[in-house]
Amino acid sequence: MIVQERFFTFTKDEIPFTTESGYIFDEITVAYETYGKLNKNGDNAILVLHALSGDHHAAGLYSPIDKKPGWWDPLIGPGKPLDSNKYYIICSNVLGGCRGTTGPSSINPKTGKPYAADFPVINIRDMVRLQKILLAYLGVKRLVLVIGGSMGGMQALEWAVTYPDFVDSAVVIAATERLSPLAIAYNYVAIKAITGDLNWNNGNYYNNKKSPDIGLSLARMVGTITYKSDMLFKKRFGRNRTNDGSMFQVESYLNYHGVSFLKRFDANSYLYLLQAMNLHDISTPYGSLNRAIERIRARLLLVGIETDLLYFPKDLKEFVQRVNSLGGNAKYSEISTLQGHDSFLIDFDKLGPIIKGFLEVDYVEYQKNVSTM
Amino acid sequence: MIVQERFFTFTKDEIPFTTESGYIFDEITVAYETYGKLNKNGDNAILVLHALSGDHHAAGLYSPIDKKPGWWDPLIGPGKPLDSNKYYIICSNVLGGCRGTTGPSSINPKTGKPYAADFPVINIRDMVRLQKILLAYLGVKRLVLVIGGSMGGMQALEWAVTYPDFVDSAVVIAATERLSPLAIAYNYVAIKAITGDLNWNNGNYYNNKKSPDIGLSLARMVGTITYKSDMLFKKRFGRNRTNDGSMFQVESYLNYHGVSFLKRFDANSYLYLLQAMNLHDISTPYGSLNRAIERIRARLLLVGIETDLLYFPKDLKEFVQRVNSLGGNAKYSEISTLQGHDSFLIDFDKLGPIIKGFLEVDYVEYQKNVSTM
Incomplete structure (x- = not known):
């Protein structure tokens, strides 16, 4: 699959974007890639979210001689678990990143110099809100799935909380509802x-x-x-x-x-x-964790990694129980592996079937249940 | 209990001391403290071994107005688990330390300046061999017990391997037979x-x-x-x-x-x-772990800490099994705690009974078994 890096730039006059910390950007650029085609209703989209050191190059090659495919290539493409024959898949570099999206190393239009420490404090919700603007630009009306691991998982869950009516389902891998003091x-x-x-x-x-x-x-x-x-x-x-x-x-x-x-x-x-990441807490705008969870309407799957030294499976399980005790629809799955936290970037043979099962099999079940309710 | 810091200095002419890396010190000073009295046979001694950032001030106060007792004060003293009414207890600062024993900040007699990076590479066995010299100077003929946590536990186990005929029993807390690649x-x-x-x-x-x-x-x-x-x-x-x-x-x-x-x-x-610590591996001089273990004649107790992020209880248990499968006498005990690795410096109410039980109750049992064999 040959793919192309794209950029979307907008000014504050076109689309005002204010961070939760109160900063208004004069101009923002978002680097992104897409795989597959958006359908007419704009509702076959999947948003893939990268981790701390990742970027928007989630799948494919840039040319026939390119040897390094995107970081989730085994999971994204024609016939793969995130099937680009069926879905329109988007991945963008996060706000604050350094791979094309506006971040501290970008030129600040106000000064003509890199933002450096003048870049505003950002949080996971800011990243998600910027992604929403990109999706609107691309014509996406609804997400079948948001999915990511680690910092990407934080964003996936935040998507389900911030935009409950826009998201059908979310897969949150090796991430929690807020960062632990150990992390x-x-x-x-x-x-x-x-x-x-x-x-x-x-x-x-x-x-x-x-x-x-x-x-x-x-x-x-x-x-x-x-x-x-x-x-x-x-x-x-x-x-x-x-x-x-x-x-x-x-x-x-x-x-x-x-x-x-x-x-x-x-x-x-x-x-x-x-x-x-440190600031990440889905509950902050709502005053309590339960109130944040009660907003969620998407089906959730939390995927824990057995040997994770950073995001312990027990914390993910506890969250799933809490969601379900509040009437939500959350499942838990665990990857048995020696790889630790990075498993979601390595154990594709284990992660692929989990994603496919949740996205397709469970979805059919879910639709049946909804239609007979 | 009022205690006193002491120093023992010797030259290479008095006692030659060569590190395993081949360096001969012109002169070495060892800082140490003792609690209790050595008996006439010189066989009521206990050697306490400190961890990475610890020192020889294991118990007591330096004066009636001193407010900070030694780091294992709740465990060492009259009537305490390591009973100074009964035992002669010794703790010394390790070779390479910075609390009185010769280390990189000490003056190198060859140059009149601090050793700094000219200090030789040392390992846990070097520390133990220096402690043996101190014990000889103090008139100790045999150790009832060697005991320590973390780097102190490494030394305790190394004592049992290096000097099998000198050590009755060893308590190795939150330490392993060699440092793991994670550590x-x-x-x-x-x-x-x-x-x-x-x-x-x-x-x-x-x-x-x-x-x-x-x-x-x-x-x-x-x-x-x-x-x-x-x-x-x-x-x-x-x-x-x-x-x-x-x-x-x-x-x-x-x-x-x-x-x-x-x-x-x-x-x-x-x-x-x-x-x-990195170099620590009890097997190095003997070619295999089993051969090192087969040297041990002391009763061993390994104490794992449930929440240890660094020295996993499973590794300590595996070692105990290996010792026993080779005909040795090893027990395992685990401290249930939230404190993590540092538990051995905090959970005295849990550690005290474990030590007392092993030192006294088990020893009586052991003596019985030996005498009826």
Whole structure:
């Protein structure tokens, strides 16, 4: 499947967009991709939401010689679990990102310089509200499904809360209704690693010779550990050394992830997205978690990952029970894996059938029940 | 109980001490404390081993107006689980430490300057071999018990392997026979945080205006998370903010631990001790884990902590099974707690009876069995 990166730009005169923190953007660009065709009613759409370090290139190749398909390619395309023959599938880079959508590294039209630390505080709801504007532009009238893992899962659930009448169903993988203090703690170390790097310079490093590479790679290393699992590390690395004997293999692995991240991510973006995750709580605008949940009309599927060090399956299960005890329609499914949190980016053979089952089989059941009610 | 800090210094002419990495110290000082009296046979001694950031001040107060007792004070003293009326209890600062025993911040007699990065690579066995020298100096002929948690637990187990005929029993709390790749990974982030701090200056910061405070506090923050638990953070902090609203409470907590650590720990010491932990593997000198285990003649008790994010109870249980399958005498006990890894420094009401039971009740049983064999 050959796909194309697209951009949608609008000014505040065309569409006013204010963050929850009260900032009005003069202009916003959204980078996105679509797979499949929108039907005439505009109601065969699926929105795919990426995680912290992901982007809008969810599936396909950019050219016949491109060798690196999008990050969810095994799940998206003709005949795949998210079937582009049937559905119109959209994925966009989040607000605050650094892969094409307006973020801290973008030029601020007010100053002609990168936003840097002048970028406003954003949260997960801001990301979702910007996605809604993109969908309107694309002519989408209704979503069959919103789906994502980790930060993408937070957005999926937020979609079901913020726009209850727009969403048929939501799949929330390895994410919770609000970030746990343990995850906030890990994020805090990452934030301090970046802001403690002298080259961060209060966010103003875009025109400097040095950028906060050490801080960003440390932040990524902390993240990488929490995205994996003890069992995976034991199986893959054990206590083995690198060929030259200078390091443990697990150290070399972390180092590689820390350093290679520098090529594809902006430190300020990372800070703003971590903050957005920390602030994430679906209940905030409604005063209580139950009131937020009571807004949801979509069918929900929460997918926990057995070995997740960051978003514990028990927390997802508790949320499902709470939704159902409030009269909602939530299911729980668990992936048995050594991969840890990152399973949703790896275990496609396990995740595919879960998604397909929920999207199609369950939907038929659901329609039957609704029609006989 | 009023106690006194003591120092034992020896030169290489008096007692040659070579690290496993092949370095010969011209002179070594060991800081230590003792509680209770050694009997005439020299065989009523207990060796207490401290963890990464601990020291030799395990119990008592330094004066009647001292308000901060030693770190295991509820467990050590007259009538306490480690009863100083009955036993002669010793605790010393580890080799490589920064609380009185020779370490990277000590003056190298060869140069008249701090060792810094010239300090040799050390491991857990080196610590244990130095403790053996201290015990000989103190007249100890045999240990009733070696006991410690985390890095202290590694030393306790190493004692049972290195000196099988000197140790009656060992209590190994929240530690394993070798460091897991997950723990190595966390330690790697800490190591990179310190060595990535420009003020670390390849370890030469002792006479500089700035020391690697940001790196060391980051390292301590990563550690602090892994010493606690998800449930503890949920219960204690949840998503609550600090009074001024500027931070999550869990962030403020981590920050406090990171910053306050700077007052009491040396960055180079931290690096050397992390490396010693990473290198820890009781099997190294013997070629296989089974051969190392087969050396052990002490009764073993491994104490797992239910919520430990770093040393999983399942790993301790597996080790106990392996010891027993090889004809050894190992028991397992688990502390049910929200405290995580740090439980052994907090849950004295739970740990006390476990230690007392193993030390006294089990010992009587053991003696009976031995005498009827």
